[in-house]
Amino acid sequence: MVERPAPGPGTAPLDADRGGQQRRGPALGIGLVAVFMTLLDVSIVNVAIPSMERALDVAPSDVQWVLSGYALTFGLMLVPAGRFGDGHGRRTAFVVGIVLFTITSAGAGLAPTATWLVAARLLQGAAAGIVNPQVTGLIQELFRGPERARPFGLLGATVAISTAVGPLLGGLLIHIGGEEHGWRWVFFVNVPIGVLTAVLGWRLLPRRAHRARDRHQFDPVGVLLLGAGVLLVLLPLVQQHWQGPTKWLLLPAGLLTLAGFAGWERWYARRREPLFDLRLLGIRSYRLGVVVALLYFGGFTAIFFVLTVYLQNGLGHSALAAGLASTPFTVGFAIASVVGGRVVNRFGRPLVAVGLATVVVSLVVVVLVVNRVPTGATVSWWTATPLFVAGLGSGLVITPNQALTLAQVPVPRAGGGAGLLQTGQRIGSAAGIATVGSVIFSAQGATGDWSVAFHHAMLLTSGVVAIALCVALTDILIDRR
Structure with missing residues (x-):
């Protein structure tokens, strides 16, 4: 029998939700489906690029934003969203993230222009960044000690395989949907899965008893400095149509901004718990x-x-x-x-x-x-x-x-x-x-x-x-x- 620690401040007992431990497996399964779906979109879009170029007259810079913009906003949202889930409930954050991911996936599939598509992908990446830390937190919340080894192993396998299998699934969807509009189904496939995941997530993820709010600040300055620094570094690489050597001045500007981010986080850590503990x-x-x-x-x-x-x-x-x-x-x-x-x-x-x-x-x-x-x-x-x-x-x-x-x-x-x-x-x-x-x-x-x-x-x-x-x-x- 696994010994359960007594509930402490800010912690609810495992049985606070009516399903108790019997629902841990289904809850974990829903979480892994969400992780698979959001990380699949990192690589599944690769095979759709030529079809997008023909349908929307997508420029090379737009192609790179469709791919790298998703990963960028995904990464920037991970820690703030994890902190939000800690303080306001993982089920709420998970379902909100899945709903946003579903809506933005539909928006990407309906995109009439390249600009629309890029914007939808940026928002889709942010939604994915809201979902993923809730699954990690869910494992820590529902499993204790040695019990965590198996769910974390399943999570690691899901992360690895979802990224690697993306091009194959994308190719199958485009083959079924046709070369002209098949690329849209790369995004539309998320809609029914997302709806089902949101409904089951609301029903199966544990609703915790009242607990103390997370008193830590969200450190928006740190998030903005990190995002601005990375964006300044990426811009001269992605925007190939920008002519002249002056665009490369953005690189040292980006590096200086990242240095400012590091300095801010170290200063902030002496006063409160930072989002990024350097x-x-x-x-x-x-x-x-x-x-x-x-x-x-x-x-x-x-x-x-x-x-x-x-x-x-x-x-x-x-x-x-x-x-x-x-x-x-x-x-x-x-x-x-x-x-x-x-x-x-x-x-x-x-x-x-x-x-x-x-x-x-x-x-x-x-x-x-x-x-x-x-x-x-x-x-x-x-x-x-x-x-x-x-x-x-x-x-x-x-x-x-x-x-x-x-x-x-x-x-x-x-x-x-x-x-x-x-x-x-x-x-x-x-x-x-x-x-x-x-x-x-x-x-x-x-x-x-x-x-x-x-x-x-x-x-x-x-x-x-x-x-x-x-x-x-x-x-x-x-x-x-």
């Missing part, structure tokens, strides 16, 4: 783990973008064929994610380093293989094996790195630590797509050759993952000394 970066394993996550998600998310754009725009493949090309990566990812979560405590950071090295080598092999594909041969057959191996490597990175990064974080600060880590992952995704997208569209515009653009973009992605590998190796060397 004091955690004083823990070496946490600091290096956050950097690995930020860099790896910058490369990992861009892989699907580069591959699907090249196969469709460069080689004229269908959306379904482009989605199927990423399937080997997804299979390898799913297999290794399970294994990595089980053996991470035995091997530690070297396991992550092995995974990163495997991804780097495999992506370079993909580039070499594509260079040598015989005329008329199907590229996806030639890239299947190295992409499968890259998936295996990726499965040894994400969940193990998260476990190692949070291992030495004090329990009272674990929630904030996880929030900062996830924010770094989402911002890494946004920056990675913006940077790699800038390279692939610039190279294609300069040479008119999608093959050259693909090579440049994939090598850049490999380089970003290689930097993450250097950070992991640094951690290993320091440990040995």
Whole structure:
């Protein structure tokens, strides 16, 4: 029998909701469905880009905002939304987030112009950022001690697989809906699932007894400084139609704003509990783990973008064929994610380093293989094996790195630590797509050759993952000394 701690201030007993512990499983299931749906939209849109370009005359900069804007607003909302759920009830925050996500998904699917689509994606990302921290908090609320291992393992697998399987599901939806309007179904599919999830979430998620409000401030200044800093860094990369060298002045302005954000958070932490507790970066394993996550998600998310754009725009493949090309990566990812979560405590950071090295080598092999594909041969057959191996490597990175990064974080600060880590992952995704997208569209515009653009973009992605590998190796060397 699991011993339950007595309810303390601000805490309700597990049986406060009428369903009690019998409803923990269904509640967790609804939460995982929501996580899968919101993270699926990080990558499912990749295969829809060519269809969007034809239907709405979408410019390259709009394409990058459709992809990276979602990840950016997603990341910025995670910690504030988690704090709101702590103080005002997770069920309310969860259902509000799902309703907003459903509405904005419908809005994206109905978009008559590129500007409308970009705006809908920004709002959709913010809604996803409201939903996800409620699921993490729900696990902490409903499960105790060793009981949490299984639900957190399921959550990690959901996060990993949802991102990797996106291109395949997107290709299937476009194939069913047709090349002209199939891209809209990539968004419309969220509507019935979202409605059902909102209804079941309201019924199954526990309604807690009255508890003390969270007295911590939301720190809007910190959120605004972080958002403005990242936006200033991304703008010159995304807005390729801006001419002249002056646009690059936004980069140092963005870095100065981020430095101001760091200074503000340290000042704020001396007076109240900040949203982003940068004091955690004083823990070496946490600091290096956050950097690995930020860099790896910058490369990992861009892989699907580069591959699907090249196969469709460069080689004229269908959306379904482009989605199927990423399937080997997804299979390898799913297999290794399970294994990595089980053996991470035995091997530690070297396991992550092995995974990163495997991804780097495999992506370079993909580039070499594509260079040598015989005329008329199907590229996806030639890239299947190295992409499968890259998936295996990726499965040894994400969940193990998260476990190692949070291992030495004090329990009272674990929630904030996880929030900062996830924010770094989402911002890494946004920056990675913006940077790699800038390279692939610039190279294609300069040479008119999608093959050259693909090579440049994939090598850049490999380089970003290689930097993450250097950070992991640094951690290993320091440990040995």
